[in-house]
Amino acid sequence: MKFNLKNIIIFIVFMLLQILWFNHINLFGRFTPVIYLYPFLILPVSKDESFNLIIGFFFGLIIDIFTQTGGVFAATTVLLIYLKKFYFLINKSPSQDVEEMKISKLSFVQKIVYFGIFIFLGLFFIYLLEAFNFKLVISKLGYIFISTLISLFFYIFIDTLLTGRQATS
């Protein structure tokens, strides 16, 4: 995975969007979209994930400082980046390498499934780590599910916006 300046800028932009804007959004009275994971999810899997993990940890930690949550977002980001590889390992065709798989090549439905699963996992771990109480998170599953749908809408919107532009340029 080439880690160029463009990627870093995308990470920073999404992190700032999360901290400065989305954390203050309050949909239907109580839902806050979590969009900062998007750039981590569209990165292709690389042979050596170390750099991605460190970057994910670092950006998660900055969000934690702003939301006063210790290391909840850092832990979740690192976990998702690590789990991403296994998602592709399960879903790849035998002739393919994991590193060759790209999110932009997925069909619309595949994208929804992929983003949906990872947003749900992300939100689940954020609430689990924050509450430190499994029972409480189970009672919150409905809330997490609706939050996932709301965030998913933003992911698809952003994704269409970004990939659409790439296709025309």
Added chain:
Amino acid sequence: MIKLIKFLTTKKSFLLFVLLELIAIILIINSHNYAQVQTYSWQTAFSGQINQRLSGIKYHFYLKQYNDSLLKQNANLLQKFYNNIQIENTGTLPGEYEFIPAYVVSNQYHLSHNIILINKGRLDSIQPEMGVAGMNGVVGIVQKTSGHFSRVISILNKNTKLNVSLLHSNYTGFMQWDGNKPNVFSITDLPADAPIQIGDTIITGGRSSVFPKGIPIGIITDFATVPGQKSYKINLKSFMDYTNIGPVYVIKNILKKEIDSLKTPVE
């Protein structure tokens, strides 16, 4: 040894993953540990600065709404002032409580241990364990302060327990948030002898030195007696909209030191 090095290099990203997760979990545990939160003071100061600028924009949009609430509150106070109404049995001395106005710069309501930042700190004579009240109820308790900001444990926090009482009688219980909807609370330990009905107003109990007695909190939406115990379990709907708190007052109890010194056991 060579095998070990080989293993370490092939599993590099796994080991890094474990290491980073460990660091993050230590950070989470530290942030839950209320004795160690002093280390987060720089974070409060740093994120407070940026959040303050942001909330300035947000306040602009809600000016009318806040203004209306403040007018209402002011009218209420004027009415009390002119009619010289005193809440019965408040047990407070004149001038015991001082109110310091402040603004919320960062608010949370969707986590289980929500934290609020306000724009007054140590330099405005704010100290840990002071109460914070909003226009329509209790907001939280100051946990610690930096120069210009304070970190407040929200009432929407699983660790916050508040002493509450009924408006028309002196029975008291404990109010706690159940971790779901930001305007639904439950009250436990209220004796089953107390005469209550749906729609009754709940106020602060004044048993602690943090909040004065008589701040309205919410109304009873339903209740049941706990089987085997002589107490009620009550559900409460708050007057306050915790997703949009607005201006707040930090409540300073001038006699707190004195009261606390009597409460601590003599060694």
